[in-house]
Amino acid sequence: MQTSYDEIPYPGAPYSQTHPDRLATLAILFGMAPAPVERCRVLELGCGDGGNLIPMAFGLPESNFTGVDLAESAIVRGQELIGRLQLNNIRIHHLDLMDFDSRFGEFDYIIAHGVYSWVPPQVREKILGICQSHLAAQGVAFVSYNTYPGGHLLDTIREMMQFHTRNVASPRERLRQARELLEFLVEAHPDEDVHGALLRQELKSLLERKPEFFYHDELTEHNHRFYFHEFVEQARRYSLQFLSEARLLSMQTDAFGPQATEKIRAFSGGDPLAREQYLDFLKLRNFRQTLLCRSEVALERRLRSECAAQMFAASDARAASPEPDIASTSALQFKYSSGGSMSTNHPLAKAAMTHLGRVWPRALPFSELLRTARALSRRDSGTDAAPLEEDASWLSDMVMKLYAANFLELHVHPPAFITKPSPRPLASALARAQVEHASSVTNLRHSSVEVEDEAARQLLLMLDGTRDRERLLLELRGRAHSGEITAESLEINLNRLGALALLVS
Ligand SMILES: C[S@@+](CC[C@H](N)C(=O)[O-])C[C@H]1O[C@@H](n2cnc3c(N)ncnc32)[C@H](O)[C@@H]1O
Known part of the structure; x- marks a missing residue:
């Protein structure tokens, strides 16, 4: 059976937020003991052509990967690449996930990226059912989905496109006509019209998307949105609970200032799930990438910064000065490719960020980062040397704050690559x-x-x-x-x- 994904292929891509390394890192920070990334079992539901799963299998040869997808042509493309790379730790199957059953066994990590909102209700139920029956005791599931309240404007646009293309059968022609309508709407509103400006911004970002993404994500029959509390309730019925978002930054309120943070805390009454819902109101969120685990897992809702000391850190920090004065307490600004910036006058933080920026994109074990940062800031010797324990504790807190702000990456399994080419260089x-x-x-x-x-x-x-x-x-x-x-x-x-x-x- 040909699906719309056979007719208009959906380009596969790697999503680092779904990688077992990311899922394990967050699970550990919130008190779980997930399977080691280098020896784990991963399932991807709706894996498409394996653009996400194949690179994972390539990078983790001792782990096992299973993918399923309804689009046969996508699976055939993926199988060709798997054969060419001679990977024997991954199988991708042309299968309706409604037919997924016990023969597939148990998984440490289950990924459903870009599927949950885009399938009919029974398939959504099945995705959660698969997580319930196939997730290991300390397993982590990744599910992305569209959310309200931010999705209301997108619903409006979608309804306009559906009306405009109501008599068109061909997907490619629907795509063309829908884009024509959006282009007209972008042009039609005068600049000073406040409502028009909001609509125009949303339309422009839709029109910037690859046509294939635009078609499948916005124009197809199924595009369901939920409030976060509804999603959590759906998951609860399958004995699953909210663990965290795949991007920790999206759980922060700092950008809104201390008063907003306090108000959200008061509204939530100490309930972390209510807090997430209020955050969606505050941020007008239209998309979530949620990690789930089994309901019976005891979670630590406070981020355990002491865990950072067992992890690896990487950062693309760029110091504002080429010759930064690290040892003094003068302020130093760092910029990040994400567009953000931060300033610190603490010598240990200045040293750590400067060093990570210099070795980027390599990830360093925390112990090495601590040693180098102490040496660079001259806190490890002399009469006023700082106690190692004190610096270790301070730096792990700092690293955690930077991680939450998306200024630094944490890994439990650092990616394997080199930055200095050998005499006979070998590329992936x-x-x-x-x-x-x-x-x-x-x-x-x-x-x-x-x-x-x-x-x-x-x-x-x-x-x-x-x-x-x-x-x-x-x-x-x-x-x-x-x-x-x-x-x-x-x-x-x-x-x-x-x-x-x-x-x-
Ligand atoms: C929007 S695409 C996302 C693909 C990929 N996960 C990604 O994020 O790039 C949705 C995928 O779900 C697959 N799909 C939809 N319904 C399915 C079903 N009942 N069983 C298996 N796969 C399904 C589609 O074929 C398509 O490849």
Whole structure:
């Protein structure tokens, strides 16, 4: 049976917020003991062409991965890539998840990304039913879905598009006509119209989406939204409870100031689930990525910052000054690629962020970060050296705050890649396979990265670990269509690929 996903394929992509490393990190911070990421069992429901699951299996060879999807053409594409990479720790099945049964066994992590809101009610029930029957005792499920109150405006737009395309059967023609209507609405409202400005902003972001995403996410028959409290109640009926959001930042109120934080606390009366609901009101949230676990798991609702000391940290912090004065108590500002910034005058924090920024994208064990930060801030020697225990406790609190603010990543299983190319560089076989057809590839940090330059793409294709610099230069000169290749430009491109987390050695 052909589905709309066979007719208009949905481009697969890696979603780092669904990776077992992220799920395990959050589970540990909230008091669980999840399965080790390097030896776990992962199930993805509605895995599409495996764009998310295959890179996970590639990066975690001792773990096992199962995917199911109703779109046969997507599964065939994924199976081809699995065969090409010779992965024997992943199986993806062409299967209606309504037919998912006990033969699949138990899983430590279950992922349903972009499925729950986009299927009929019985399939939604089945997704939660599968979590209930197949999730391990300390297992974590990821479910993303559309929410109210932010979704009301999107409902309005959707209803307009549905009316406009009510007599059109062909998906591609529906897509074209729906976009035509939205483009008209964007143009039609005068700038000073407040209501129009709000609508226009929403329409523009819809029109910026890839047409395939736009079609399946907004225009198809099923697009159901829920209030958070409704979702939690649905999950409760399947003996599942709210663990956290996959992005900790979305659970914070700091951006609204202390008064808003206090008011939300008062409205919630100490109930963490009510707090989440009020947060959705405050943020007008239209989408959630929720982690669930079994109802009987005893959770610690306070983030356990002491756990950070057992984890790995990474940050793309950029100090405002190239020669930062770390040891003094003068303030130093850091900027992040997410667009945020923060300022601190604490030498240990300045040292830690400066160091992480320098080694980015590598993740460092907390113990190494602490040692380096103490040395850089000169707190580890001399007559007024700070006690190690005190610094360790202060830095783990700081790391947790930075993690919650999305200025720092925490990992329980740091991704394996190198940034300094070896004499015979080896790039990820997955990225080499992907770059044959596209400039966007999946790196070893489970993210999409663009290899924009033609020479860099050709170089990436050649990095199978057999060629030294001389050989690479010779072959690149024979192949490249654009620009002169020098030993220097080769090194620059190798380092770029390293910085994109695409190199294994
Ligand atoms: C919006 S796409 C999301 C794909 C992927 N999870 C992602 O986020 O990129 C929804 C996926 O769910 C699959 N799907 C829908 N109903 C299904 C069902 N009853 N059984 C299995 N897969 C289903 C579709 O074929 C499609 O691949």
